[in-house]
Amino acid sequence: xxxxxxxxxxxxxxxxxxxxxxxxxxxxxxxxxxxxxxxxxxxxxxxxxxxxxxxxxxxxxxxxxxxxxxxxxxxxxxxxxxxxxxxxxxxxxxxxxxxxxxxxxxxxxxxxxxxxxxxxxxxxxxxxxxxxxxxxxxxxxxxxxxxxxxxxxxxxxxxxxxxxxxxxxxxxxxxxxxxxxxxxxxxxxxxxxxxxxxxxxxxxxxxxxxxxxxxxxxxxxxxxxxxxxxxxxxxxxxxxxxxxxxxxxxxxxxxxxxxxxxxxxxxxxxxxxxxxxxxxxxxxxxxxxxxxxxxxxxxxxxxxxxxxxxxxxxxx
Amino acid sequence: xxxxxxxxxxxxxxxxxxxxxxxxxxxxxxxxxxxxxxxxxxxxxxxxxxxxxxxxxxxxxxxxxxxxxxxxxxxxxxxxxxxxxxxxxxxxxxxxxxxxxxxxxxxxxxxxxxxxxxxxxxxxxxxxxxxxxxxxxxxxxxxxxxxxxxxxxxxxxxxxxxxxxxxxxxxxxxxxxxxxxxxxxxxxxxxxxxxxxxxxxxxxxxxxxxxxxxxxxxxxxxxxxxxxxxxxxxxxxxxxxxxxxxxxxxxxxxxxxxxxxxxxxxxxxxxxxxxxxxxxxxxxxxxxxxxxxxxxxxxxxxxxxxxxxxxxxxxxxxxxxxxxxxxxxxxxxxxxxxxxxxxxxxxxxxxxxxxxxxxxxxxxxxxx
Amino acid sequence: xxxxxxxxxxxxxxxxxxxxxxxxxxxxxxxxxxxxxxxxxxxxxxxxxxxx
Numbered sequence: 169x170x171x172x173x174x175x176x177x178x179x180x181x182x183x184x185x186x187x188x189x190x191x192x193x194x195x196x197x198x199x200x201x202x203x204x205x206x207x208x209x210x211x212x213x214x215x216x217x218x219x220x221x222x223x224x225x226x227x228x229x230x231x232x233x234x235x236x237x238x239x240x241x242x243x244x245x246x247x248x249x250x251x252x253x254x255x256x257x258x259x260x261x262x263x264x265x266x267x268x269x270x271x272x273x274x275x276x277x278x279x280x281x282x283x284x285x286x287x288x289x290x291x292x293x294x295x296x297x298x299x300x301x302x303x304x305x306x307x308x309x310x311x312x313x314x315x316x317x318x319x320x321x322x323x324x325x326x327x328x329x330x331x332x333x334x335x336x337x338x339x340x341x342x343x344x345x346x347x348x349x350x351x352x353x354x355x356x357x358x359x360x361x362x363x364x365x366x367x368x369x370x371x372x373x374x375x376x377x378x379x380x381x382x383x384x385x386x387x388x389x390x391x392x393x394x395x396x397x398x399x400x401x402x403x404x405x406x407x408x409x410x411x412x413x414x415x416x417x418x419x420x421x422x423x424x425x426x427x428x429x430x431x432x433x434x435x436x437x438x439x440x441x442x443x444x445x446x447x448x449x450x451x452x453x454x455x456x457x458x459x460x461x462x463x464x465x466x467x468x469x470x471x472x473x474x475x476x477x478x479x480x481x482x483x484x
Numbered sequence: 485x486x487x488x489x490x491x492x493x494x495x496x497x498x499x500x501x502x503x504x505x506x507x508x509x510x511x512x513x514x515x516x517x518x519x520x521x522x523x524x525x526x527x528x529x530x531x532x533x534x535x536x537x538x539x540x541x542x543x544x545x546x547x548x549x550x551x552x553x554x555x556x557x558x559x560x561x562x563x564x565x566x567x568x569x570x571x572x573x574x575x576x577x578x579x580x581x582x583x584x585x586x587x588x589x590x591x592x593x594x595x596x597x598x599x600x601x602x603x604x605x606x607x608x609x610x611x612x613x614x615x616x617x618x619x620x621x622x623x624x625x626x627x628x629x630x631x632x633x634x635x636x637x638x639x640x641x642x643x644x645x646x647x648x649x650x651x652x653x654x655x656x657x658x659x660x661x662x663x664x665x666x667x668x669x670x671x672x673x674x675x676x677x678x679x680x681x682x683x684x685x686x687x688x689x690x691x692x693x694x695x696x697x698x699x700x701x702x703x704x705x706x707x708x709x710x711x712x713x714x715x716x717x718x719x720x721x722x723x724x725x726x727x728x729x730x731x732x733x734x735x736x737x738x739x740x741x742x743x744x745x746x747x748x749x750x751x752x753x754x755x756x757x758x759x760x761x762x763x764x765x766x767x768x769x770x771x772x773x774x775x776x777x778x779x780x781x782x783x784x785x786x787x788x789x790x791x792x793x794x795x796x797x798x799x800x801x802x803x804x805x806x807x808x809x810x811x812x813x814x815x816x817x818x819x820x821x822x823x824x825x826x827x828x829x830x831x832x833x834x835x836x837x838x839x840x841x842x843x844x845x846x847x848x849x850x851x852x
Numbered sequence: 853x854x855x856x857x858x859x860x861x862x863x864x865x866x867x868x869x870x871x872x873x874x875x876x877x878x879x880x881x882x883x884x885x886x887x888x889x890x891x892x893x894x895x896x897x898x899x900x901x902x903x904x
Binding site: 198199200203204205206207208226230231279287289290291305373375376377378379381382383395403404405406407434435437438439 | 745
Binding site: 363403406 | 853854855856857858859860864865866867879882895896897898899901902903
């Protein structure tokens with residue numbers, strides 16, 4: 169995956185040089201280990217700043233909405249599905265985006281790297297062929313990338329882009345034989361009281377920073393429901409019911425649209441496993457409507473359209 | 485190093501209830517003994533200690549079943565929430581028309597038990613001094629903040645191993661800075677060495693039963709710990725020339741668009757920061773009771789500057805991001821002439837989801 | 853909602869046309885009985901803001 173950086177720089181530079189796009193959105197290296205930052209470049213020489221590695225876990229589709237220019241963008245599997253979603257939801261036009269598709273073997277969860285070295289201050293991290301080398305003040309450890317993957321990447325079945333104008337590298341093999349919704353079953357094994365305790369505990373550390381909402385490509389409403397004041401649907405403070413309402417309602421707004429990119433979990437400053445709110449809805453979309461978000465440009469999502477054979481058995 | 489340990493705690497009313505400690509003698513406590521004495525005091529004082537939770541450390545009140553972990557770098561959220569909660573009921577009123585006090589806001593009863601934060605890092609204590617300029621000054625004293633802060637004793641734990649994102653010494657602090665502290669502790673392995681900085685600190689140590697006087701061995705070890713800590717500080721920031729620059733030159737600089745692109749306008753930097761202080765007032769009604777509640781707010785949020793008229797002077801992301809750094813690194817310096825509004829704790833650097841780095845922005849501003 | 857722990861029996865759905873008055877009465881009665889038998893709701897109920 170590290171080899172793609174050179175290709176990406178070349179192709180992005182060419183796109184800008186040839187004037188095929190007005191701007192290119194990708195990742196540049198960060199100022200601290202394990203971090204990359206989203207960048208927007210307009211000049212061909214700036215393409216040298218671009219890079220791609222296993223820490224590109226933010227969803228760049230987040231930056232497309234509201235842009236009126238011709239955009240070049242890098243997209244792996246989940247990110248490309250969000251671009252499809254944007255097109256289906258009329259947030260961006262297909263002709264407007266030029267997608268450099270990148271096959272993905274998964275993104276690394278920084279927190280797992282940190283705990284693998286006992287929380288010690290990490291000075292540098294590098295990766296090569298699935299081996300991750302972590303340097304702290306007193307040690308240098310080699311870890312297996314497979315052990316450090318984000319939770320969503322472990323069960324990903326769409327690692328290759330579903331839409332692209334150019335592909336960087338050859339497609340990777342899709343993962344098979346996974347139990348995709350084991351985490352949902354775990355919750356279902358609990359009694360209602362236990363579930364309520366579980367979810368209440370999950371959001372007890374929430375500080376209402378809205379990083380999850382803001383990092384999510386699906387959340388592009390001009391005024392989010394939590395920011396409404398007339399009427400005020402949700403309180404803005406740290407009351408636990410208000411906080412739970414925010415997370416539940418946000419999950420509902422993502423129902424049938426979430427590509428499980430994991431950006432929400434990645435950006436949460438207090439490490440809340442937020443995907444637990446959307447996972448059940450993702451499974452329902454699959455089980456009840458045979459639907460996976462962002463896979464088809466020409467089909468309306470199930471919560472967008474009524475079909476006579478829609479699931480009805482919960483109605484009296 | 486001497487300069488860093490000066491008692492310049494802030495203007496005017498800083499430490500009104502406490503002067504310099506009368507005795508500067510260092511004391512030592514074994515770590516287990518120290519904990520025992522803290523537990524003994526925990527009945528009469530709400531003592532906050534760092535506790536290890538699954539994801540990170542957090543300050544919790546010492547009590548039964550609460551085990552402190554002083555072997556930590558820093559808490560995820562700064563202790564500013566202890567003095568300035570993220571949501572607080574300021575006033576309440578009855579909405580019952582039969583009540584003679586209907587619609588009259590009254591003060592809310594608050595827990596007035598004295599507070600102590602044991603194991604606070606010097607950067608966070610320094611942070612309180614910065615926030616104090618906003619909440620406790622000649623023009624305005626915020627009664628909620630002031631009453632809690634005045635009843636709070638800060639027992640700081642010097643940093644033996646600063647992190648790679650720490651830069652306290654380049655913003656007027658240091659790993660063993662005494663700023664705003666009542667007591668400073670050195671971790672000497674199996675014991676703590678303590679020195680009272682203020683009379684409040686002396687009182688606390690006396691209430692804790694006092695320790696044995698520190699001998700030369702302990703003092704030497706403490707000196708070594710300090711020296712090695714200073715060497716390990718991460719990248720420094722240069723903000724010395726920002727003070728002398730014209731506001732408009734900084735405001736109109738060309739790098740803001742670049743820096744702001746990735747920003748997702750969340751409140752992570754603001755809420756984790758020990759020196760941010762902005763808030764929003766919300767009124768809530770439940771049945772026949774009305775509450776006026778103060779919540780943390782962030783200048784990064786799009787609605788932060790939304791006017792009642794509907795106009796929003798900072799409705800573009802770049803304007804908000806510029807505002808944050810101009811406020812912290814320029815306006816605050818100009819207004820108070822006391823350095824930048826940053827204590828170098830490094831939390832924003834570690835946790836900004838898109839890696840916007842205040843150290844880099846400061847450099848850019850410094851070089852305009 | 854049940855996934856996050858709201859007790860089964862609190863949330864009900866029904867298709868009722870404005871011409872189906874009897875059905876409306878029956879469903880209203882049935883839902884009321886079932887919900888009341890669960891007792892007062894305690895989960896996801898906002899009372900006075902739980903803040904300091």
